[in-house]
Amino acid sequence: MSAPSLANTGNAVKPEVELPAEAYRQAVDQADLAISITDARANILFANEAFTRVTGYPRQEIIGCNESMLSNHTTPERVYKQLWTDLSAQRPWSGKLLNRRKNGELYLAELSISPVVDATGKTTHFLGMHRDVTELHRLERVVRNQKELIETVVDAAPIAFALLDPSGRVMLDNQEYKKLVTDLRVPEPAHMLLDTLTPGWREALAAAPAACAFVGQEARIDRPAGRARWLSVTASVIDLHSDNADSYYTAAGQAGLLLVIADISSLREEQERARGAALQAVLAEEERSSAVREGLSAAIFRLEEPMNVMASAVSVLQRRDPAAAAVLQQALSASREHLEVLRQVIPHGPQETVVSVNINEILRDVLEVSTPRLLAAGIVVDWQPAPTLPAILGRPLQLRMLFKALVDNAIEAMNIKGWKRRELTLTSALDHGCIVIAVLDSGPGIPEDWRHKAFEPFFTAKGGSGRHIGTGLSRVQQVVADHGGIIDLDESPSGGCAAIVEFRLDGDPI
Numbered sequence: 352m353s354a355p356s357l358a359n360t361g362n363a364v365k366p367e368v369e370l371p372a373e374a375y376r377q378a379v380d381q382a383d384l385a386i387s388i389t390d391a392r393a394n395i396l397f398a399n400e401a402f403t404r405v406t407g408y409p410r411q412e413i414i415g416c417n418e419s420m421l422s423n424h425t426t427p428e429r430v431y432k433q434l435w436t437d438l439s440a441q442r443p444w445s446g447k448l449l450n451r452r453k454n455g456e457l458y459l460a461e462l463s464i465s466p467v468v469d470a471t472g473k474t475t476h477f478l479g480m481h482r483d484v485t486e487l488h489r490l491e492r493v494v495r496n497q498k499e500l501i502e503t504v505v506d507a508a509p510i511a512f513a514l515l516d517p518s519g520r521v522m523l524d525n526q527e528y529k530k531l532v533t534d535l536r537v538p539e540p541a542h543m544l545l546d547t548l549t550p551g552w553r554e555a556l557a558a559a560p561a562a563c564a565f566v567g568q569e570a571r572i573d574r575p576a577g578r579a580r581w582l583s584v585t586a587s588v589i590d591l592h593s594d595n596a597d598s599y600y601t602a603a604g605q606a607g608l609l610l611v612i613a614d615i616s617s618l619r620e621e622q623e624r625a626r627g628a629a630l631q632a633v634l635a636e637e638e639r640s641s642a643v644r645e646g647l648s649a650a651i652f653r654l655e656e657p658m659n660v661m662a663s664a665v666s667v668l669q670r671r672d673p674a675a676a677a678v679l680q681q682a683l684s685a686s687r688e689h690l691e692v693l694r695q696v697i698p699h700g701p702q703e704t705v706v707s708v709n710i711n712e713i714l715r716d717v718l719e720v721s722t723p724r725l726l727a728a729g730i731v732v733d734w735q736p737a738p739t740l741p742a743i744l745g746r747p748l749q750l751r752m753l754f755k756a757l758v759d760n761a762i763e764a765m766n767i768k769g770w771k772r773r774e775l776t777l778t779s780a781l782d783h784g785c786i787v788i789a790v791l792d793s794g795p796g797i798p799e800d801w802r803h804k805a806f807e808p809f810f811t812a813k814g815g816s817g818r819h820i821g822t823g824l825s826r827v828q829q830v831v832a833d834h835g836g837i838i839d840l841d842e843s844p845s846g847g848c849a850a851i852v853e854f855r856l857d858g859d860p861i
């Protein structure tokens with residue numbers, strides 16, 4: 352027995368116990384891996400029990416044969432070429448070869464070969480270790496085929512899918528989703544839709560994923576050019592099984608969010624067309640009755656002036672000529688009665704209930720209704736909507752009237768004989784919890800000192816100054832205020848008028 356040698360293992364020097372040669376032999380012989388040792392030309396010198404089990408050749412039959420007797424002669428030539436290139440350079444090689452057992456059965460061998468080099472640097476032997484991976488390969492194929500099948504079906508579906516991991520990253524999608532990315536020109540439509548439909552989803556996804564689930568919610572996507580798109584979105588939480596090593600024994604899973612996005616644009620477009628025709632009629636009717644309302648209110652406002660003069664005259668005459676004062680007083684009272692009758696017949700504004708409205712939809716309606724006038728006046732429209740907007744509570748007809756009045760004012764401002772620059776820009780944006788809408792024209796604009804007066808009832812500068820101030824701004828301001836918003840007039844970048852309307856997302860309409 353050889354004396355124990357010393358081995359340096361870190362701080363303590365421990366004696367190295369030499370393993371008996373027999374133990375080596377038995378370990379190799381009984382290993383559950385097909386092991387063979389060959390000479391430098393691949394002639395088998397030793398094969399263990401597992402080698403016999405896998406190949407079917409008894410040990411006495413295989414010893415002295417070349418390893419090539421295992422070959423089925425269908426492994427591509429280049430594989431063997433690489434094998435021998437590596438081995439010749441004394442590099443280990445590993446790969447898969449198609450072998451044939453003694454009974455003629457084929458199997459896939461996963462093989463590792465290491466050269467054994469002697470003290471002079473010459474390759475004397477090769478150590479080969481292989482196992483039958485036919486079943487493993489079959490299972491891998493089944494999984495791959497299933498994956499390809501699922502991907503084909505998912506890709507062929509006319510519905511977009513996106514699977515988000517707990518951090519919100521899209522880890523799986525399909526062709527239809529990729530089309531959405533190109534069409535909407537946003538990096539991640541899933542994020543845009545979730546931002547619109549369940550704000551706060553990013554925080555909720557990891558902690559309480561169920562809070563992000565919903566069924567069939569609709570999102571409207573507006574683009575500067577082209578038609579609006581309507582998407583119906585369903586979000587469901589699904590279990591993702593982790594492939595991290597630390598989850599091997601725990602089967603720990605994570606929650607992912609599966610978005611299923613269906614394009615319902617054609618259905619909604621049809622509904623929109625029908626709604627558009629009805630809307631045109633409603634707006635025309637509302638415009639007519641509001642013109643009557645305004646006309647009568649203006650008449651009453653103007654009649655009150657001479658009546659106030661009459662009332663002063665009565666009080667002056669009371670002492671000097673009581674009889675004349677009485678006659679005048681009578682006439683005054685009769686006029687007041689008639690005025691009151693007039694006040695009673697002023698038609699009421701529409702009684703609308705508050706519903707959830709999408710401001711982009713309102714603006715789009717207004718542009719559509721105003722198209723004939725815009726075309727007739729040769730005005731170029733630049734429509735720059737926020738791609739998506741959260742809904743606010745409001746009265747749709749009043750909001751349409753409000754923006755139609757602003758667009759009408761812009762058209763009127765630019766439709767002056769000889770006025771060259773005729774551009775209308777309509778934008779919507781989400782800014783710090785507010786929806787901001789800008790109606791910008793390239794007309795002559797409003798002088799700064801008139802901007803506040805413009806909101807006074809019956810104020811108009813039309814015809815007088817050559818500068819523009821719209822009508823109906825007091826009504827516009829009333830509607831904005833009723834919706835808890837604010838309106839401001841400013842100068843547009845082209846020197847025209849900029850009407851800026853802001854609605855708070857948490858605003859409460861009166």
Ligand code: FAD
Nearest residue numbers: 389391392393417418419421422431435448464477478479
């Ligand atoms: P070739 O590859 O041209 O072989 C012709 C002969 O030359 C064979 O004896 C081959 O072994 C030998 N040879 C070729 N190139 C060299 C070289 N550069 N140096 C030395 N000898 C060379 N093949 C399998 O198909 N299945 C196996 O399970 C398998 N196990 C192997 C295990 C070990 C340890 C080694 C070293 C090789 C093994 N091989 C195996 C490779 C095998 O030796 C053959 O290269 C291969 O089967 C192709 O044989 P061939 O008759 O088509 O022609």
